[in-house]
Amino acid sequence: MxxxxxxxxxxxxxxxxxxxxxxxxxxxxxxxxxxxxxxxxxxxxxxxxxxxxxxxxxxxxxxxxxxxxxxxxxxxxxxxxxxxxxxxxxxxxxxxxxxxxxxxxxxxxxxxxxxxxxxxxxxxxxxxxxxxxxxxxxxxxxxxxxxxxxxxxxxxxxxxxxxxxxxxxxxxxxxxxxxxxxxxxxxxxxxxxxDLADRDPLTGLLNARAYYAGCEQALAAAACEGRSSTVLFVDLDHFKRINDTRGHAAGDEVLRRVAGCLREQVRHSDWIGRIGGEEFSLLLPRTSTEEALPLAERLRVSLEALQIEIDGQPIPVTASIGVATARPGEHTMASLQQQADEAMYQAKARGRNRVSMLEVKPGTGARVEREAQGTVFTALTPHG
Known part of the structure; x- marks a missing residue:
């Protein structure tokens, strides 16, 4: 040629x-x-x-x-x-x-x-x-x-x-x-x-399209280095109640404050996006489960400590956080996000305002609980 x-x-x-x-x-x-x-x-x-x-x-x-x-x-x-x-x-x-x-x-x-x-x-x-x-x-x-x-x-x-x-x-x-x-x-x-095409106009975070596109590249780069990556799926608890009782302007202010809190806690190399109404996802490249779980707990505590007031009335904020770790070559972003999503729903089922981790335990199917930094991390076997 x-x-x-x-x-x-x-x-x-x-x-x-x-x-x-x-x-x-x-x-x-x-x-x-x-x-x-x-x-x-x-x-x-x-x-x-x-x-x-x-x-x-x-x-x-x-x-x-x-x-x-x-x-x-x-x-x-x-x-x-x-x-x-x-x-x-x-x-x-x-x-x-x-x-x-x-x-x-x-x-x-x-x-x-x-x-x-x-x-x-x-x-x-x-x-x-x-x-x-x-x-x-x-x-x-x-x-x-x-x-x-x-x-x-x-x-x-x-x-x-x-x-x-x-x-x-x-x-x-x-x-x-x-x-x-x-x-x-x-x-x-x-x-x-x-920025207009890639950013969520309310929070300034990456929108779902830009977030997932960037995460695929970051996952591939980490996998080439033989490093693990971890996703944190953050879902605000009872957010619909805030919109219904305090109005959408109050809900928007909560979302902006939550986005700012998340942004302050992560590294410049991490990816963070708003992927749904009250749903946020964070990809931590080159980060193992042991490194990600303490960060997830710090995020949960920081969100719970937010002091948001609208018209002089406080609005409490808590979040359920699901954690899933991709070993090199094992996951795409879609499958990793799905596992973090499942872990987040398990956190809600166990009472909300907690961090849950999805972990496969070959041959046992058992759920293992371990406590760290004031919260219970639940190791779960995927359904099906």
Missing amino acids: RAHPSRLLFGSTPFGEGQEYLSFQYRFLIVVLIAGALATTVFLLGESTRLNRIDSPHVVSMAAFTVASLLLWGVLRGRPAAVRPVAWLYLGLCQLEYLSALVHVPQDEMRALWFLTNVPGVYLLLGRRTGAVVTALTVVGLAWINPRLSVPYSPNALATLLVGIVYQAIFFHVYSARSISYLQQVHGLNRQLH
């Missing part, structure tokens, strides 16, 4: 969300490197066929520039993190190449235009501050070296050249500033759209 031309040029480098400008810089620099090598190759062919005579010192310079450009392409291809160092190296090569043409090819009246073409690339690849500095150094350098050339430019030609460089620098200074600002705004809007 023949590779796509763009893949030959740029490699198969993936760019994540928010890396749009880096992707542009990476591709732009590769195109510039190859275009620069091709341009000097054309001049070398012209010299070899005597169509475009060039003094030998600059022929050596062009040959070295061509090889160096292709080597830099090889360094950059597949390595977007190398954009800035490669861009700096290429800037230095270009300045030396243009200076060589200025000194060694006096018969070419247009050779100083190469300094003009350098300005856009510097602004786009290295930023406005570097672009302004390079522009200033170029203008000062050309003004200083011109009277020392074997065939200097006339004052009018030099003035036109320098003003043209400054004008182009101002243009790209404004253009690059507006382009980056536009990309940042687009990225921010995209993030807002993603």
Whole structure:
């Protein structure tokens, strides 16, 4: 199967969300490197066929520039993190190449235009501050070296050249500033759209779709490392009674407070989502049962300790929590959530406001109870 031309040029480098400008810089620099090598190759062919005579010192310079450009392409291809160092190296090569043409090819009246073409690339690849500095150094350098050339430019030609460089620098200074600002705004809007699509608007937690999608990936990653993962299924007790007696506004406030409490208790690597009206699920990647049960108990105690008042009247909150642990390669997120769901219903059946764990006891079918941190964890055999 023949590779796509763009893949030959740029490699198969993936760019994540928010890396749009880096992707542009990476591709732009590769195109510039190859275009620069091709341009000097054309001049070398012209010299070899005597169509475009060039003094030998600059022929050596062009040959070295061509090889160096292709080597830099090889360094950059597949390595977007190398954009800035490669861009700096290429800037230095270009300045030396243009200076060589200025000194060694006096018969070419247009050779100083190469300094003009350098300005856009510097602004786009290295930023406005570097672009302004390079522009200033170029203008000062050309003004200083011109009277020392074997065939200097006339004052009018030099003035036109320098003003043209400054004008182009101002243009790209404004253009690059507006382009980056536009990309940042687009990225921010995209993030807002993603948040609207992935987040529950009431609690700010992941909605069921986004939660389960992320959990599948986290489970797979933990399984590849040979690590267990645990799900905590949190269901608020008697939540319908709150809505019926205190109103839906009170119920919404309870849900927001519960979501904040859960968020404060978990790690940044854990996944938490609102998957139903008063149902919350937490995936703890790379977490064993022994590590998850104390956290589940802390969550239960923290929820029970919430002090929620509506119109001066307290609203008590408790939760039943089901726990299920996936050994590497044993569960999908759907089956793990189902087991945690069953354990949660067992917690409700045993009086609510408790933590229950579902555990298979091969060959016995017995229920084993063990006490830890003030609650009874019930090890249950799945039904059926």
